[in-house]
Amino acid sequence: MSGPLEGIKVVEMAGIGPGPFCAMMLADMGADVVRVTRPGDAPFGPANCDVNSRGKRTLVVDLKSSEGVAQVLALIENADVLVEGFRPGVMERLGLGPEVCLQRNPRLVFGRMTGWGQFGPLSHAAGHDLNYIALSGMLGAMGRHGEPPAPPLNLVGDYGGGAMMLAFGIACALVEASASGQGQVIDAAMTDGTALLGSLFYGMKGHGAWSARRGSNFLDGSAHFYDTYECADGKYVAIGSIEPQFYAQLLEALGLADDPAFARQQDKRQWPELKRRVAAVIATRTRADWVARMEGTDICFAPVLDMDEAPLHPHNVARRTFIEIDGVTQPAPAPRFSRTVPEVRHAPGQPHIDLAELLSQWQPEAS
Known part of the structure; x- marks a missing residue:
């Protein structure tokens, strides 16, 4: 076997962003993913850099023709999963909506990925990751006090709250279908998923341990013991010494263990001044110096690496966190499995x- 989803057949309706990433995750885990593209579709940049298409095969279909729709339906008839990321109603207008597909294949797991969801006042509006995480309350919590909210790349909405939630939903629905023999539709909205990612913070806010005031909480860069700091060479380190025993080791490494001002770790009134003093100490040495002094201890420390440096770090090398395919360095499949080890096919x-070859491969085995 090659991955825990070996034998699962997935049809991905080609799109951008979280849909392809979700399907890539399924392919990484061993699923046979066929990406249905339209004539003339091209990857964003060179083909070998389209990392989200790794592990997949491609079928070119003209979805504007009745013949093309019939081809996709023939494929769906023997599929386990369909992944699509169009606006609500697009698949229905193509003649490939859930009702049609589930009638053709009652066991099909029909995964739908959108920003706002399949229903609601905003469901048909355009949007991007930044808009969806803004509506969840999470964007407003990110950034420094007195500064605008800081966009966290597309990691929170598109990939965390979107693609990974859909992949989780698909896995759940596949387990259920194996028992019931029935498929179902998954409505994965990035607004919903991002809100769910914020469960801890909503819970903390509920009992008064989290403030809606950005940049005033211990996990948002306000505390002197949980932030990034610039070193003498202009590079950065990340420190997360929350627990008292880890905090004590941090103060020892910084030469501040005997300073009474640092004894009141949780006194928020002191945080700005204590942060200034920590920053001044860290600025006296290079990042390499601090790595030699702190890395591998219980200080909760890491150097802030860029995308050229991260694949070369000894820990990432030891775990093969990054792989190279066709000259492009990229993250390896995750998580790890002890028996059904995934590999990029x-x-x-x-x-x-071509369709004929694919249909012959996807025919169910005779019992």
Whole structure:
């Protein structure tokens, strides 16, 4: 076997962002993912850099023709999962909506990925990751006090609250379908998923341990013991010494263990001044110096690496956190499995396949 989803057949309606990433996760875990693209569709940049297409095969179909729709339905008939990320109603207008597909294949797990969801006042509006996480309350919690909220790349909405939630939903629905013999529709909205990612913070706010005032909480960069600091060489380190025993080791490493001002770790009134003093100490040495002094201890320390440095760090090298495919360094499949070890079957952009060959491969085995 090659991954825990070996034998699962997935149809991905080609799109951008979280849909392809979700399907890539399924492919990484061993699923046979066929990406249905339209004639003339091209990857964003060179094909070997389209990391989200790795492990997949590609079928080119003209979805504007009745013949093309019939081809997709023939494929769906033997599929386990369909992944689509169009606006609500697009698949229905193509003649490939859930009702049609589930009638053709009652066991199908029909995964739908949108920003706002399949229903609600905003469901048909355009949007991007930043808009969806803004509505969840999470964007407003990110950034420094007195500064605008800081966009966290597309990690929170598109990939955390969107693609990974859909992949989790698909896995759940596959387990249920194996018992019931029935498929179902998954409505994965990034607004919902991002709100769910914020469960801890909503819970903390509920009992008064979290303030809606950005940049005033111990996990948002306000505390002197949980932030990033610039070193003498202009590089940065990340320190997260929350627990008292870890905090004590931090003060020892900084030469501040005997300073009474630092004894009141949780006194928020002191945090700005204590942060200034910690920053002044860290600025006296290079990042390499602090790595030599702190890395591997219980201080809760790490150097802030860029994307050139991260694949070369000894810990990432030891765990093979990054792999190289066709000359492109990229994150390896995750998480790890002890028995059904995943591997990437195809390089990004390869290979294309014709419908007849695919249907012959996807025919159910005779009992």
